[in-house]
Amino acid sequence: MRKKIVIGNWKMNKTLSEGLQLVDEIIEELVKQPNNSVLKIVAPPFIHLAAVAEKLKSINGFELAAQNCHHNASGAYTGEISPAMISSTGANYVIIGHSERRLYCGESNNLLAQKVTIALANNLTPVFCIGESLEERNSNQHLEAVTKQLKEGLFNLSPSDFSKLILAYEPVWAIGTGVTATVHQAQGMHNHIRFEVNKKYGKEISSTISILYGGSCNVKNAKELFACIDVDGGLIGGASLIASDFVTIINSAIAE
Ligand code: PGA
Numbered sequence: 001m002r003k004k005i006v007i008g009n010w011k012m013n014k015t016l017s018e019g020l021q022l023v024d025e026i027i028e029e030l031v032k033q034p035n036n037s038v039l040k041i042v043a044p045p046f047i048h049l050a051a052v053a054e055k056l057k058s059i060n061g062f063e064l065a066a067q068n069c070h071h072n073a074s075g076a077y078t079g080e081i082s083p084a085m086i087s088s089t090g091a092n093y094v095i096i097g098h099s100e101r102r103l104y105c106g107e108s109n110n111l112l113a114q115k116v117t118i119a120l121a122n123n124l125t126p127v128f129c130i131g132e133s134l135e136e137r138n139s140n141q142h143l144e145a146v147t148k149q150l151k152e153g154l155f156n157l158s159p160s161d162f163s164k165l166i167l168a169y170e171p172v173w174a175i176g177t178g179v180t181a182t183v184h185q186a187q188g189m190h191n192h193i194r195f196e197v198n199k200k201y202g203k204e205i206s207s208t209i210s211i212l213y214g215g216s217c218n219v220k221n222a223k224e225l226f227a228c229i230d231v232d233g234g235l236i237g238g239a240s241l242i243a244s245d246f247v248t249i250i251n252s253a254i255a256e
Pocket of ligand 1: 174215216238
């Protein structure tokens, strides 16, 4: 059975004390609404990682992710953070290829492929984001656009490395816009992604890899999105900043 996973991507929000308070609130909410079947992950800003790791140490099934990493191991890259540094904080996951980084930081599929390789070499699990723009969706190019991201960003990996990944489908037009993909659109794309993975890596890997949905996912729509057969949870932005909403979304991923 595939793992159900819900990740909170805080983006550039929360000071350190606000972030620690949010983690405390999430832990309190999890006591009220407990579940052991969903892997819960938070992705705070880099500078909060070590302190948040300390808080999560004793919480079962609650993990930590960075929002990005550099594509080199070390060196003269002022202001950058390496995968080994992330690992040393206690984080086991890293988001790679978020559309905001593709767009605002000019990150190409080629660069992202390097990030994935070096993250894996440092025992970080990449959460690799893919998704089409509104223009691509409107011109019916969405399937090709996502296939291209998969091929150029990930399909150089060996089967054993590829099987370690988490994928996140995030249509760019749905991120932070309040416009969510319909159940039909989300399931259609997740099914397509699994089809492409099956073509490249075979049935065992395509049927076990977790594919999360992201883009204006909230307490109202999470349940129906997560009920789609090929949707294994979510990558949550805005709604992950409110503890009770985030935990309700986590619990929406429990299979009934
Ligand atoms: P959103 O962001 O939930 O605020 O739309 C999702 C994401 O960018 O991961």
